[in-house]
Amino acid sequence: xxxxxxxxxxxxxxxxxxxxxxxxxxxxxxxxxxxxxxxxxxxxxxxxxxxxxxxxxxxxxxxxxxxxxxxxxxxxxxxxxxxxxxxxxxxxxxxxxxxxxxxxxxxxxxxxxxxxxxxxxxxxxxxxxxxxxxxxxxxxxxxxxxxxxxxxxxxxxxxxxxxxxxxxxxxxxxxxxxxxxxxxxxxxxxxxxxxxxxxxxxxxxxxx
Amino acid sequence: xxxxxxxxxxxxxxxxxxxxxxxxxxxxxxxxxxxxxxxxxxxxxxxxxxxxxxxxxxxxxxxxxxxxxxxxxxxxxxxxxxxxxxxxxxxxxxxxxxxxxxxxxxxxxxxxxxxxxxxxxxxxxxxxxxxxxxxxxxxxxxxxxxxxxxxxxxxxxxxxxxxxxxxxxxxxxxxxxxxxxxxxxxxxxxxxxxxxxxxxxxxxxxxxxxxxxxxxxxxxxxxxxxxxxxxxxxxxxxxxxxxxxxxxxxxxxxxxxxxxxxxxxxxxxxxxxxxxxxxxxxxxxxxxxxxxxxxxxxxxxxxxxxxx
Numbered sequence: 001x002x003x004x005x006x007x008x009x010x011x012x013x014x015x016x017x018x019x020x021x022x023x024x025x026x027x028x029x030x031x032x033x034x035x036x037x038x039x040x041x042x043x044x045x046x047x048x049x050x051x052x053x054x055x056x057x058x059x060x061x062x063x064x065x066x067x068x069x070x071x072x073x074x075x076x077x078x079x080x081x082x083x084x085x086x087x088x089x090x091x092x093x094x095x096x097x098x099x100x101x102x103x104x105x106x107x108x109x110x111x112x113x114x115x116x117x118x119x120x121x122x123x124x125x126x127x128x129x130x131x132x133x134x135x136x137x138x139x140x141x142x143x144x145x146x147x148x149x150x151x152x153x154x155x156x157x158x159x160x161x162x163x164x165x166x167x168x169x170x171x172x173x174x175x176x177x178x179x180x181x182x183x184x185x186x187x188x189x190x191x192x193x194x195x196x197x198x199x200x201x202x203x204x205x206x207x208x
Numbered sequence: 209x210x211x212x213x214x215x216x217x218x219x220x221x222x223x224x225x226x227x228x229x230x231x232x233x234x235x236x237x238x239x240x241x242x243x244x245x246x247x248x249x250x251x252x253x254x255x256x257x258x259x260x261x262x263x264x265x266x267x268x269x270x271x272x273x274x275x276x277x278x279x280x281x282x283x284x285x286x287x288x289x290x291x292x293x294x295x296x297x298x299x300x301x302x303x304x305x306x307x308x309x310x311x312x313x314x315x316x317x318x319x320x321x322x323x324x325x326x327x328x329x330x331x332x333x334x335x336x337x338x339x340x341x342x343x344x345x346x347x348x349x350x351x352x353x354x355x356x357x358x359x360x361x362x363x364x365x366x367x368x369x370x371x372x373x374x375x376x377x378x379x380x381x382x383x384x385x386x387x388x389x390x391x392x393x394x395x396x397x398x399x400x401x402x403x404x405x406x407x408x409x410x411x412x413x414x415x416x417x418x419x420x421x422x423x424x425x426x427x428x429x430x431x432x433x434x435x436x437x438x439x440x441x442x443x444x445x446x447x448x449x450x451x452x453x454x455x456x457x458x459x460x461x462x463x464x465x466x467x468x469x470x471x472x473x474x475x476x477x478x479x480x481x482x483x484x485x486x487x488x489x490x491x492x493x494x495x496x497x498x499x500x501x502x503x504x505x506x507x508x509x510x511x512x513x514x515x516x
Binding site: 083093109110111114115117118119120135138139142185186187188189190191192193194195 | 278316
């Protein structure tokens, strides 16, 4: 067991671009030594990058900069994860005495965003504008406006926003927490019922 | 109870006329050489087909009208109704699961802490080859089982039925009608008409799902279509298989293609979206962000466990 002093606490940053298409802009931005330095300065000890189909060039990019990885920190790239939430995001959750609250930087995929919400993780959402119809920008902007996540339009901006996040000491879930468990107005899927008096109508219609 | 504005097409006279025609045929046919049969045969086919089409069209309009007049009720909670047991809890729901994002959203809507599932059966419809949805739903059921154990309640039962994908990605359009039909066949026979497994309180009433939920995948539309057809020909009774479509939370300002199909065809008994903007554009029910009903990993407080 590590001693519970700040210096030995782990801290994970997860970058995820989605499984089906790559996201070159974001992947490149997080494969730069300058980014790693910033992470290190904020106490991060591990950076895991899920890069999808870009795994080949991302791996070689990483190897070419392997000397620039700050000591005490690990940087990995991988293609996909069978269960990103359980295997990777879970590592960003704080554990008293072992891990600090981490950070997720992600494409604007609904599933990923909702997973991060479920785990209570801060998330920076970067829409992949090269995708068809660009549905991601809309979602990312909405999240930013509602305060559910930080919206960032490019990989580079995501990095600087991450810094702002830490400077303002906002590395906790935004105040506009949309959890509705106490909401008196919420509709539960189990409460939805068919309308009207069904049984009498049926009787009338069949006996015609 | 609202008065019906038009009478339904009476079924019995149709059957009687068809019966009479068949008997007349049976009497006349042996006395005529085969080539003289062509005319009456053609006439009879025409009469039968137009009769059937008229019947189906009228039935279709009748169903649409009934659905419009009896929309699903969007009950809002007052206080924490999760703790109030439903009487009776016995029921049978069908949940249509699509690709990853849709499945996650659906399960999040379901995972709100409700655990009063005594005698309740959940059936999941999964497209062939969708391993991820299968994994997600099994995780959900495991978590639900655990929650119900903790609360001392029953989690009910569940099963999963697979249907052929209507169209695989990149599948040529030429073969699509065949896979679409195969999909429809699976939906009808493997999912809708196949009773929940033995050992469940599957009384006659529970033979068909009472409520069906979908949130975006195209499969959902096929299910609604299958239900509509089966209701048209009186296979599924009017008080079963209420189809509720809840548009994906990710649709901030527009309806998805499936959503538009539902909106324009009127095949859903209940139709709602999760954002007020979409609701006002289309004039539909705003159910609010139902995905956020979900229990969270750290449900007591947002994660402030950092030690800065």
